Amino acid sequence: xxxxxVRLTVSLGLITTLGGCAVRSAPVSLSGAGxxxxxxxxxxxxxxxxxxxxxxxxxxxxxxxxCHSVLSEQNARIVVxxxxxxxxxxxxxxxxxxxxxxxxxxxIELYLDTTGKAKLQPYLTAARVILTTLGTR
Amino acid sequence: MYAQLIIQAFALFAPIVxxxxxxxxxxxxxxxxxxxxxxxxxxxxxxxSIKKADEWLKKHPGN
Numbered sequence: 210x211x212x213x214x215v216r217l218t219v220s221l222g223l224i225t226t227l228g229g230c231a232v233r234s235a236p237v238s239l240s241g242a243g244x245x246x247x248x249x250x251x252x253x254x255x256x257x258x259x260x261x262x263x264x265x266x267x268x269x270x271x272x273x274x275x276c277h278s279v280l281s282e283q284n285a286r287i288v289v290x291x292x293x294x295x296x297x298x299x300x301x302x303x304x305x306x307x308x309x310x311x312x313x314x315x316x317i318e319l320y321l322d323t324t325g326k327a328k329l330q331p332y333l334t335a336a337r338v339i340l341t342t343l344g345t346r
Numbered sequence: 347m348y349a350q351l352i353i354q355a356f357a358l359f360a361p362i363v364x365x366x367x368x369x370x371x372x373x374x375x376x377x378x379x380x381x382x383x384x385x386x387x388x389x390x391x392x393x394x395s396i397k398k399a400d401e402w403l404k405k406h407p408g409n
Binding site for chain 1: 394
C-alpha cells in the first residue's frame with residue numbers, strides 16, 4: 210500500500226508537470242478561438258480520462274468473496290452522463306471550459322456514493338489540477 | 347490490480363496531452379497548427395468522447 214501511494218504521488222506529480230508543460234507549449238500560431246480550442250481540448254481529454262477510468266473500473270471485477278465491479282454501474286453512469294453533458298456544452302462554448310468542467314466534476318463528486326468517490330478520487334483530483342493550471346494561464 | 351490501473355491511466359494521460367502538437371507538426375512538415383486546424387481537432391476529440399459515452403449508455407440503459 211505504501212508503495213502504491215508513493216507511485217501515485219509520483220504519477221500525480223508527473224501529470225501535473227506535463228500538463229503544465231503542455232499548456233506552456235501551446236503553439237504561438239494560435240490565438241483567440243484557436244487558443245480557446247487548445248485549452249478546451251486539454252480539458253476534454255482530462256474529462257475523457259475520468260470517464261474512461263470509470264468505464265474500465267466498472268468492467269473490472271473483484272471477488273471478496275462475492276464477485277462485483279470495482280465501480281458500480283450507478284456510479285459509472287453518473288460519470289458518463291456528467292462528462293457527456295459537459296462535452297456537449299463545451300463544444301458549443303469552448304471559452305467556458307473552466308466553469309463547465311468544474312460544474313461536471315462538482316456534479317460527479319456530489320452524486321457518487323462514498324465507495325465510488327473513494328475509487329475515483331485520484332482521477333477527479335488530477336482533472337482538477339489540469340483545470341486549475343489552464344484556468345490560471 | 348486496481349492500483350495498477352490508476353497508475354497506468356495517469357502514465358498514459360500526460361503523453362496524450364503533450365503529443366497533440368508533435369503529431370500535427372510531424373504530419374505537416376513541422377508547421378504549427380492554425381486556429382482552424384486546432385478547432386477541428388478539438389471538435390473531433392469532443393465528438394469522439396460523446397460517441398464513447400453514448401455507446402456505453404446504450405449498453406447500460408439503467409432503470
